[in-house]
Amino acid sequence: MAEILRIGNCSGYYGDRLAAAKEMVDGGPIDVLTGDYLAELTMTILYNQQQARGAHMGYVGTFLKQVSDVVATCLDRNIKIVSNAGGLNPKGMADEVEKILAEQGLTAKVAYIDGDDLMADIADLQGKGEQFSNIDRGIPLSETNNKVVTANTYLGCWAIKEALDQGADIVICPRVTDAAVVIGPAAWKFNWQRNDYDALAGALAAGHIIECGAQCCGGNYSFIEEVPTFRNVGYPIAEMEADGSFTISKHPGTGGLISVGTVTAQLLYEISTPAYYNPDVIAHFDTLSIEQAGENRVRVSGCRGSSPPPTHKVCINTIGGFKNGIEVLLTGLDIERKAELYIDQIFHNLGGQEQFDEVEIQLIRSDQEDPGSNEVAHASLRIAVTSSDANKVGRLFSAKITELGLATIPGNTGRGNSMGGGNPVIVYWPALLDSQLVTERMHLGGKVTEVLPTQRLNLEEIYYQEVPITIDPAPTGEATRVPFGRLFGARSGDKGGCANCGVWARSDAAYSFLYEYLTVEEFKRLLPDMAIYQIERYEMPNLKALNFYVHGLLKDGVSSNNRIDGQAKTLCEYLRAKYIQAPAILMNELAS
Numbered sequence: 001m002a003e004i005l006r007i008g009n010c011s012g013y014y015g016d017r018l019a020a021a022k023e024m025v026d027g028g029p030i031d032v033l034t035g036d037y038l039a040e041l042t043m044t045i046l047y048n049q050q051q052a053r054g055a056h057m058g059y060v061g062t063f064l065k066q067v068s069d070v071v072a073t074c075l076d077r078n079i080k081i082v083s084n085a086g087g088l089n090p091k092g093m094a095d096e097v098e099k100i101l102a103e104q105g106l107t108a109k110v111a112y113i114d115g116d117d118l119m120a121d122i123a124d125l126q127g128k129g130e131q132f133s134n135i136d137r138g139i140p141l142s143e144t145n146n147k148v149v150t151a152n153t154y155l156g157c158w159a160i161k162e163a164l165d166q167g168a169d170i171v172i173c174p175r176v177t178d179a180a181v182v183i184g185p186a187a188w189k190f191n192w193q194r195n196d197y198d199a200l201a202g203a204l205a206a207g208h209i210i211e212c213g214a215q216c217c218g219g220n221y222s223f224i225e226e227v228p229t230f231r232n233v234g235y236p237i238a239e240m241e242a243d244g245s246f247t248i249s250k251h252p253g254t255g256g257l258i259s260v261g262t263v264t265a266q267l268l269y270e271i272s273t274p275a276y277y278n279p280d281v282i283a284h285f286d287t288l289s290i291e292q293a294g295e296n297r298v299r300v301s302g303c304r305g306s307s308p309p310p311t312h313k314v315c316i317n318t319i320g321g322f323k324n325g326i327e328v329l330l331t332g333l334d335i336e337r338k339a340e341l342y343i344d345q346i347f348h349n350l351g352g353q354e355q356f357d358e359v360e361i362q363l364i365r366s367d368q369e370d371p372g373s374n375e376v377a378h379a380s381l382r383i384a385v386t387s388s389d390a391n392k393v394g395r396l397f398s399a400k401i402t403e404l405g406l407a408t409i410p411g412n413t414g415r416g417n418s419m420g421g422g423n424p425v426i427v428y429w430p431a432l433l434d435s436q437l438v439t440e441r442m443h444l445g446g447k448v449t450e451v452l453p454t455q456r457l458n459l460e461e462i463y464y465q466e467v468p469i470t471i472d473p474a475p476t477g478e479a480t481r482v483p484f485g486r487l488f489g490a491r492s493g494d495k496g497g498c499a500n501c502g503v504w505a506r507s508d509a510a511y512s513f514l515y516e517y518l519t520v521e522e523f524k525r526l527l528p529d530m531a532i533y534q535i536e537r538y539e540m541p542n543l544k545a546l547n548f549y550v551h552g553l554l555k556d557g558v559s560s561n562n563r564i565d566g567q568a569k570t571l572c573e574y575l576r577a578k579y580i581q582a583p584a585i586l587m588n589e590l591a592s
Helices: 021-024 042-055 059-078 092-104 122-126 158-165 181-191 197-210 213-217 260-267 335-350 396-404 508-517 520-526 569-577 586-592
Strands: 004-009 031-033 082-084 112-114 147-153 170-172 236-241 245-248 275-277 281-286 289-294 297-301 304-305 311-331 358-364 376-387 423-433 439-443 447-451 477-482 489-495 500-505 535-540 545-550 580-581
Touching: 004 181, 004 197, 021 031, 021 059, 031 059, 031 181, 042 311, 042 396, 042 423, 059 082, 059 092, 082 158, 082 181, 092 112, 092 170, 112 158, 147 260, 147 423, 147 520, 158 170, 158 447, 181 197, 197 213, 197 236, 197 245, 197 260, 197 275, 197 281, 197 304, 213 236, 213 260, 260 289, 260 297, 260 489, 260 500, 297 335, 311 335, 311 396, 335 358, 335 376, 335 396, 477 520, 477 586, 489 569, 500 569, 508 545, 508 580, 508 586, 520 535, 580 586
Parallel strands: 004 031, 031 082, 082 170, 112 170
Antiparallel strands: 004 236, 112 439, 147 311, 236 245, 245 297, 275 281, 281 304, 289 297, 311 376, 311 423, 358 376, 439 447, 477 580, 489 500, 500 545, 535 545
């Protein structure tokens, strides 16, 4: 049998299941325990933590509890721990891990990585020509009046490999890419070189699949009827091979499901083009092959890789204006007229809309005609305002609305959602940095090792050449009206101010129909509220999938938009609820 490295992931976000680390270590064999905690929103949370509790914070504190639970067992079984829980303060996290080791009478080599924090250098870099243009908006950072509060480069995997090469037992990472905590250990185990791009691309695909924890194990999966149980959904293991191929599995006795479908769904999550960019390699997701290799085992192979891009992505967070808002229930008859009256009344009381920098009003018609209960008679009116003047959106704003409580529309009642509460808005600003300016630093045993990214090594550039794929004609014949989601799965998520919605079919015939039917124009017709946005369609026939990338849907990221679903997680199920005309043979295919 091929030599493998079992990499288990116990966390997909800050707040994920605390017991998962111990369950992963105790539930079966693994060689590396990883945890991914740093969503773009998390960097904002860690910044606010530092503001409230001091500069010594800024890391993911729950990870320390997990380390305390498993570190003795990990050292006994030679399980490496690699995590990005260091956040804004990897040294502080490493110091706390050292304290845990001392308390338990254990000895281990703890490494931490930095070099990602640009706060001290960002003005100088701008002076030297780095514009830090917003990837979504195309505006240089110099054109915003917002104050920059965090700026972190997404580092790659090579400092992680260096730490493991030097014997580290625990590696604390800052803002590395989500997949780096998988690519680094795999590169260490198999001694991959910088230009082993196909192998690296495979590890990047593996990292992308397991980075969200239980989500590739049946969590949040479209076809809920396929999942045996949602109790105690397992966490994933990537069984890496030397050529970059891998098998996704989970510990026996856990809930959930690992299937071609669940793995496909995760591959489509939060991506744009099938060429998935990373500072270490570009992985071409439209080249890999997926096959069911056994119960709760899916093998992925053949992912091709290209030289990494010449830039590193940078996660910048800025402080924008101050925001407040209200959500009020409108009930029964004359919903639109009630909304007009309420909007006019509260802004008259506040002194007019024009005083605010931005006003956003949403009328959400969730009410039903001739309602069967009080709860389904409600519509929701959401009003959010932003201002550079904190006083205009502070306590007085709320008071001026509250005092109208008995003098406004019939059935007036608030929803209890302050929508900002007068606090400053954190505006996400994704940008790019010339990779020639990036240096990773690995700290271990009082020694600092500088690690240059691949882009600075003057290697020959290698690019995978795309091979055209022919799609069979769509099936014809009698059509039937059916919910889109009875035929197709989907998964959606946020990419800064943009959102994606990946869609896949379960048979070749269904994909042929999907490929011809679901154009950008039809996507917008099915979801009319998407019509105003620029949308790109990408095709991945190897996954029987399409991906739709919606520009600007989430404004300046999760923290700044006022959507009920600020991360676009429900966009996929919204699409699946729409009715379409599809060949009856496709429904017959599912029934057989």
